[in-house]
Amino acid sequence: xxxxxxxxxxAAVAATRARNAKTAxxxxxxxxxxxxxEGVSTDGRARLVAVVADYLAGTxxxxxxxxSWRGLRDLPPAADLPRLGxxxxxxxxxxxxxxxxxxxxxxxxxxxxxxxxxxxxxxxRWLVGLIxxxxxxxxxxxxxxxxxxxAADVPETLVRRAVMLAGFPGPVAAAAMLEGPAALEAxxxxxxxxxxxxxAGSEPDVDAAVDxxxxxxxxxxxxxxxxxxxxxxxxxxxxxxxxRSLEEITDRLPEVVADLLALPATxxxxxxxxxxxxGEGRPLPFQVTGARTASSADPQSMAxxxxxxxxxxxxxxxxxxxxxxxxASRRWQALADLAPALAVDRVVTADPTVARDxxxxxxxxxxEGVVVKDPAAPYAAGRRGAxxxxxxxxxxxxxxxxxxxxxxxxxxxxxxxxxxxARDPRTGELVMVGKTFKGxxxxxxxxxxxxxxxxxxGREEHVVHVRPEQVVEIAYDGVQTSRRYPxxxxxxxARVLRYRDDKRPEEADTLDALRGTx
Numbered sequence: 001x002x003x004x005x006x007x008x009x010x011a012a013v014a015a016t017r018a019r020n021a022k023t024a025x026x027x028x029x030x031x032x033x034x035x036x037x038e039g040v041s042t043d044g045r046a047r048l049v050a051v052v053a054d055y056l057a058g059t060x061x062x063x064x065x066x067x068s069w070r071g072l073r074d075l076p077p078a079a080d081l082p083r084l085g086x087x088x089x090x091x092x093x094x095x096x097x098x099x100x101x102x103x104x105x106x107x108x109x110x111x112x113x114x115x116x117x118x119x120x121x122x123x124x125r126w127l128v129g130l131i132x133x134x135x136x137x138x139x140x141x142x143x144x145x146x147x148x149x150x151a152a153d154v155p156e157t158l159v160r161r162a163v164m165l166a167g168f169p170g171p172v173a174a175a176a177m178l179e180g181p182a183a184l185e186a187x188x189x190x191x192x193x194x195x196x197x198x199x200a201g202s203e204p205d206v207d208a209a210v211d212x213x214x215x216x217x218x219x220x221x222x223x224x225x226x227x228x229x230x231x232x233x234x235x236x237x238x239x240x241x242x243x244r245s246l247e248e249i250t251d252r253l254p255e256v257v258a259d260l261l262a263l264p265a266t267x268x269x270x271x272x273x274x275x276x277x278x279g280e281g282r283p284l285p286f287q288v289t290g291a292r293t294a295s296s297a298d299p300q301s302m303a304x305x306x307x308x309x310x311x312x313x314x315x316x317x318x319x320x321x322x323x324x325x326x327x328a329s330r331r332w333q334a335l336a337d338l339a340p341a342l343a344v345d346r347v348v349t350a351d352p353t354v355a356r357d358x359x360x361x362x363x364x365x366x367x368e369g370v371v372v373k374d375p376a377a378p379y380a381a382g383r384r385g386a387x388x389x390x391x392x393x394x395x396x397x398x399x400x401x402x403x404x405x406x407x408x409x410x411x412x413x414x415x416x417x418x419x420x421x422a423r424d425p426r427t428g429e430l431v432m433v434g435k436t437f438k439g440x441x442x443x444x445x446x447x448x449x450x451x452x453x454x455x456x457x458g459r460e461e462h463v464v465h466v467r468p469e470q471v472v473e474i475a476y477d478g479v480q481t482s483r484r485y486p487x488x489x490x491x492x493x494a495r496v497l498r499y500r501d502d503k504r505p506e507e508a509d510t511l512d513a514l515r516g517t518x
Contacts, residue, residue, distance in 0.1 A: 003123055050171050052086055082120050152177045167194045199384040219371045220365075259342060270315055276289040404419065432486050
């Protein structure tokens with residue numbers, strides 16, 4: 001299959017508002033990828049389907065290939081005709097990922113030039129988005145997973161559970177298309193392969209989450225980096241660490257690896273966070289933890305100068321037994337037995353007063369809030385629901401920047417006031433819900449000016465329109481109805497907390513969530 005076929009489908013999906021039409025477009029392309037082709041083995045077809053599904057989702061099968069925006073700025077002249085094949089591109093990207101050691105920078109640059117010289121201008125633009133992780137085309141789980149089910153004629157529930165456990169849709173699409181329901185039913189949690197993390201809904205206060213009707217667990221919510229840890233004494237490496245986005249960062253955190261190797265387990269999969277603390281045990285700014293987990297420079301030295309603390313709150317597998325479908329209370333007890341020194345601070349109560357006091361204690365320690373959890377709930381990987389509910393002392397939302405305005409006065413020369421978009425859950429489109437210029441330090445203004453000029457798509461007087469790719473976490477005091485913005489609401493006293501490079505626009509909050517109905 002030619003790459004241009006995938007790009008055409010991506011463009012058609014992005015231009016289509018109706019969810020069913022999006023699903024049909026994706027299903028058609030997946031069926032085409034799975035068609036028998038003379039000279040192509042079954043394994044080759046499976047690989048093609050997997051790569052096409054990942055590309056349609058805007059993800060790299062290799063996850064990263066060692067090429068940044070900087071390495072893609074000066075591209076060679078584009079080819080006149082589209083000749084690149086999907087698997088040809090996948091092979092080239094795999095070779096890029098494998099380039100390491102002395103001279104690899106020059107070799108990688110040459111390999112990038114060779115690949116892009118064979119791509120048309122449309123293919124070049126699309127490949128840049130794919131490699132940088134900023135490809136936005138509408139093929140989120142909400143349409144891709146039903147498309148896999150439709151293309152393979154299998155139950156969507158089987159597809160969703162298989163993707164939950166496999167982490168990524170590509171291998172699941174291949175199994176569904178070429179092997180059918182039995183292959184999906186056979187997908188299990190595998191130690192060493194990340195599964196999708198369980199996510200939390202939100203409530204405005206503790207009383208809304210703990211109403212006194214039944215016992216619930218209340219966990220301290222840390223402002224760290226989510227971490228999924230896999231321990232396998234028979235593997236090499238024996239410990240693998242994955243972020244919320246399933247990126248592997250094992251080599252960056254040797255002190256966390258040491259913590260996990262000290263556990264009395266042969267195999268284990270654990271869910272938790274890592275966080276940088278000061279000498280008194282209080283959290284350092286989030287940027288410190290974020291910078292530490294993002295940097296691969298001299299990990300041993302970083303572990304000595306800026307160590308992170310391992311905090312665990314769930315156990316998904318232990319010594320050959322999967323626990324994802326077990327009640328949370330059983331998982332927590334197994335975790336307490338396995339790693340008592342690393343377990344998160346938690347109280348189990350039905351009393352709102354006890355929960356409020358614990359919430360206040362957590363805030364007094366400098367942490368972010370609490371997560372209220374149902375002891376009877378299974379681990380619902382990849383989904384938000386009533387099983388986990390986060391409570392913070394302020395209302396926050398993850399929104400997408402749609403445009404930016406040039407500043408004036410002291411902010412002249414900087415892009416300042418950002419236009420904020422939330423997802424409309426009915427159409428999937430981003431809808432403007434306000435603006436803000438508050439909460440921005442000079443460092444943020446400098447960064448966002450560079451960032452949004454890279455994403456610029458056009459200008460209208462002092463407004464710079466950008467590709468809707470950057471997620472920002474916003475704090476706000478409330479929501480009011482508004483005729484000024486297309487979303488029909490406006491955020492009161494909105495201010496920037498941080499930019500979220502760990503979240504995609506498809507994960508931004510919805511209009512319903514802002515209105516308090518979703």
